[in-house]
Amino acid sequence: MLHAVNGCAHEWFISLTESEDEAQLEVRLIDSLQAILQTQKIAVFARENVLTEQNIALITDNLTGQEFTPESIDSLYLKIQDNKIHTCLCSQLRISYIPICHCESVIGFVVAVHTKEDILDTNQFGTAVNVLHIYANQRHILFKNRLDPLTELLNRQTFESKLMEVIAGHDHNERREQIDEHCAWYLGMLDIDNFKQVNDQFGHVIGDEVLILIARLIKTNFRSQDYIFRYGGEEFSVLFKCAAEDTAVLILERLREMIAQYIFPQVGTITISIGFTELESDRRLSILVQQADIALYDSKRAGRNKVTNFKQIEGQHNIECVVEHEHELFKLS
Numbered sequence: 001m002l003h004a005v006n007g008c009a010h011e012w013f014i015s016l017t018e019s020e021d022e023a024q025l026e027v028r029l030i031d032s033l034q035a036i037l038q039t040q041k042i043a044v045f046a047r048e049n050v051l052t053e054q055n056i057a058l059i060t061d062n063l064t065g066q067e068f069t070p071e072s073i074d075s076l077y078l079k080i081q082d083n084k085i086h087t088c089l090c091s092q093l094r095i096s097y098i099p100i101c102h103c104e105s106v107i108g109f110v111v112a113v114h115t116k117e118d119i120l121d122t123n124q125f126g127t128a129v130n131v132l133h134i135y136a137n138q139r140h141i142l143f144k145n146r147l148d149p150l151t152e153l154l155n156r157q158t159f160e161s162k163l164m165e166v167i168a169g170h171d172h173n174e175r176r177e178q179i180d181e182h183c184a185w186y187l188g189m190l191d192i193d194n195f196k197q198v199n200d201q202f203g204h205v206i207g208d209e210v211l212i213l214i215a216r217l218i219k220t221n222f223r224s225q226d227y228i229f230r231y232g233g234e235e236f237s238v239l240f241k242c243a244a245e246d247t248a249v250l251i252l253e254r255l256r257e258m259i260a261q262y263i264f265p266q267v268g269t270i271t272i273s274i275g276f277t278e279l280e281s282d283r284r285l286s287i288l289v290q291q292a293d294i295a296l297y298d299s300k301r302a303g304r305n306k307v308t309n310f311k312q313i314e315g316q317h318n319i320e321c322v323v324e325h326e327h328e329l330f331k332l333s
């Protein structure tokens with residue numbers, strides 16, 4: 001029999017609500033669960049976005065992780081939808097499944113492994129459930145803080161930190177998935193063509209509608225593990241991974257075409273210009289943004305509604321052009 005938890009849960013609540021990012025939140029969650037449930041062996045599974053019916057994913061674990069196949073995770077998730085704690089005996093182990101609840105729906109669960117002899121009391125389970133509730137609320141707040149309120153895409157602040165993570169090879173999502181050595185990351189900058197005319201002719205409310213619809217179209221063109229941002233005004237950026245440069249062109253051409261074909265209510269047709277560059281890890285963040293930006297402006301200069309790969313135009317741009325863009329970038333930040 002395990003001893004009841006000493007002290008009160010306030011310190012865990014405070015530490016969770018003081019977390020400034022998801023990584024910190026997850027470390028603090030694991031620390032508190034290990035103390036409450038008195039085991040090192042804990043795994044947390046949750047939906048990436050608490051608001052959508054997204055696939056459940058491994059958030060963090062101290063188990064080997066290999067015990068869980070996608071099928072077993074899905075079936076456990078289905079089972080725990082009753083919002084009850086389930087415990088089972090498996091060989092010499094006692095395994096507990098504790099639901100994570102947010103706004104009356106189950107958004108994930110915790111797996112805690114004990115030896116057969118270690119029995120938790122209701123107090124420990126109750127405290128764990130409360131800590132998980134606070135965790136889910138804090139995760140939701142952190143998630144909302146990363147979003148642009150109009151389009152619900154990731155915001156500009158998130159762009160910079162995510163780009164740094166990706167360049168450094170520390171993509172948080174990638175750790176949860178199979179790392180594919182053959183794929184490279186690309187940065188695309190997308191800008192709506194002649195958007196000022198849309199606002200001038202139809203007003204800002206319709207202009208905002210167009211931004212929302214374009215954001216949705218961009219989302220449908222990329223996978224859930226890619227990152228789409230509202231970079232500013234009528235400019236978007238995307239960080240995506242694919243096997244080859246040709247595939248990157250195909251993906252961006254498909255998006256350009258999809259938007260050009262779409263009939264926007266009242267406005268009719270709209271086009272976007274795109275520039276992209278491969279994310280080479282030896283380059284500085286500001287240089288990579290400049291490269292994608294230069295490619296984007298090349299698409300604009302070439303008549304708009306076009307995709308340009310920085311590599312194809314690299315030789316045409318002298319150092320003055322790069323310095324000029326760097327200056328612009330510093331003015332922006």
Ligand SMILES: Nc1nc2c(ncn2[C@@H]2O[C@H](COP(=O)(O)OP(=O)(O)OP(=O)(O)O)[C@@H](O)[C@H]2O)c(=O)[nH]1
Nearest residue numbers: 191192193194195196197199204205207208233234
């Ligand atoms: N409705 C709406 N308009 C915005 C928003 N943010 C920026 N804009 C508008 O976007 C327009 C951008 O205009 P420009 O920078 O001249 O670019 P453009 O007309 O798209 O022309 P090109 O980029 O050269 O094709 C301006 O009219 C801004 O007011 C927004 O949140 N909502």
